[in-house]
Amino acid sequence: ATTPRVAVVTGTSSGIGEAVVRHFCEQGHQVLAVDFNPAGKEIAEAAGAAFYQADLTDPDACRGAIAEAVKRFGGVDILVNNAGIQHVASIETFPEAKWRQIIDLMLTAPFLLTQAAWPYMREKGWGRVVNIASIHAQVASPGKAAYISAKHGMIGLTKTAALEGGEQGITANAICPAYVKTPLVDNQIADQAKLNHMDEQEVIEKIMLKNAAVKRLIEPSEVAQLVAYLTSDAAGAVTGASWNIDLGWTAH
Ligand code: NAD
Incomplete structure (x- = not known):
């Protein structure tokens, strides 16, 4: 059986974050789902989670999200950093505001x-941080300078x-997926199909895979x-690592 924990998950209105929230709720965790999209409220509550609306580019909103979890549930045991966006442009044309x-x-x-979240984990002598990075935390592709730089940086933060958490019972790990079937990727498939005059299946097979x-x-x-494993009691010896779910991409 899983020990019930308090979990904060960001970027929960669709895709990976939504799946993590659902899985955590099924495991019996108390979950605060954090997203700037108000549609996330209904999605979170349907799964059994509480919702906190926040634009996480605002530092006060980040601190506000943790304060909300503490107010509702008395602390934070698990933090899953998942919220993310993409912008594709060459370095030469990349808008500074998008980079920031x-x-x-x-x-x-x-x-x-x-x-x-750290003081609450330290006080308990137990904590789990999981950062949803990307295979683009390991390798680069042209046109994604800000995303790739942020994801590579996330590996440094994780390590x-x-x-720092080793002697406090706090572990931190990163997950590095290749293409996951989410709205973020569906949009890219549609764009590539138009651009390359291909159907969507061809884009998936010939470009993405x-x-x-x-x-x-x-x-x-x-x-x-994988998030569930890394945040479990069983994973106490697993820390500072990057976990690829990349369909064998980096085996090349
Ligand atoms: P998604 O677009 O389905 O979900 C991203 C979520 O982040 C959305 O709910 C969105 O509302 C939220 N968000 C965006 N900006 C925000 C802001 N300023 N404040 C608060 N919330 C905000 O995307 P996804 O594919 O599920 O991606 C989730 C994470 O996984 C991202 O960090 C992404 O980089 C990473 N990832 C995705 C893939 C993939 O193929 N889909 C692959 C590797 C890594």
């Missing part, structure tokens, strides 16, 4: 959330948290199950 938004949301917010040994997209629930 992506770094704020995908690197600074995970830092601030970890910082705010540092693991070292070009480097994959397993030729299919990953399901959000497959990522949620």
Whole structure:
């Protein structure tokens, strides 16, 4: 049986975050789902989670999310940093404001959330931080400078948290998925299909899965199950690591 914990999950209105919230609720955890999209309230409550609306590019909103979990549930045991966006442009044309938004949301917010949750984990002598990075935390592709820089930075944050948390019962790990079947990827498939005059299946096979040994997209629930393992009591010796779910992409 899973020990019930208090979990904060970010980016929960769709995709991976939504799957993590559902899985945590099924495990009996008390969950605060955090997203800037108000539609996330209904989704979270249907799963049995509480909802906190916040734009995580705002530092006060990050601290507010942890304060809300403490107010509702008395602490924070598990933090899953998942909220993320993409913007594709060459470095030469990349808008500075987009760069800052992506770094704020995908690197600074995970830092601030970890910082705010830390004292509650330390006091208990038990804590779990899981950062949803990407295979683009290990390798690069052209046109995604801000995303790739934020995700590579997230690995550094994960390793540092693991070292600082080692003697406090706090572990920190990163998960690095290749393409997961979520709205974020559905939009990219549709765009590529138009751009390359292909049907969507061709885009998936010829472009997205070009480097994959397993030729299919990953399901959000497959990522949620790895999150469940990394946040379990069984994973106490697992820390500072990057966990690829990449269809064999980086085996090349
Ligand atoms: P998604 O677009 O389905 O979900 C992202 C969520 O983040 C949404 O609910 C959105 O509302 C929320 N969000 C966006 N900006 C926010 C902000 N400023 N404040 C608060 N919430 C905000 O995407 P997804 O595919 O489920 O991605 C989740 C995470 O997984 C991201 O960090 C992404 O980089 C990572 N990832 C996704 C894939 C993939 O193929 N889908 C692969 C590797 C890594």
